[in-house]
Amino acid sequence: KICYIGIPADDINASAAFYKAVFDWEIRTRSDGTIAFTDSVGEVSGTWLTNCKPAAEPGFMIYVMVYDIAEMLDKVVLNGGLIVDRVNAEAKEITATFTDLFGNIIGLYQQPV
DSSP states (O other), X not given: OXXXXXXXXXXXXXXXXXXXXXXXXXXXXXXXXXXXXXXXXXXXXXXXXXXXXXXXXXXXXXXXEOSOHHHHHHHHHHTTOEEEEOOOTXXXXXXXXXXXXXXXXXXXXXXXX
């Protein structure tokens, strides 16, 4: 399983607030003062990286599983992110992509019902 992710960001606090607002990730400060996160189901954790370029070019993609992809896209926009690709109603998989505040392209995945 994937267990740890480093997210490039110039402003860690702004990025942490974005991911908290959109995905309800738990944000915490470690004993050394760095900020980290755990996803809403306690499966994936990580931190922010200020010494890396944003993952702004399509390539290796991380998809976050969500219950309601339309609701998540609304939250992304409400919190300053931009939609890259909306849901394709004719695709076998329900996916969409967006950029976060620093240009990282992130995917959303909703299980078909």
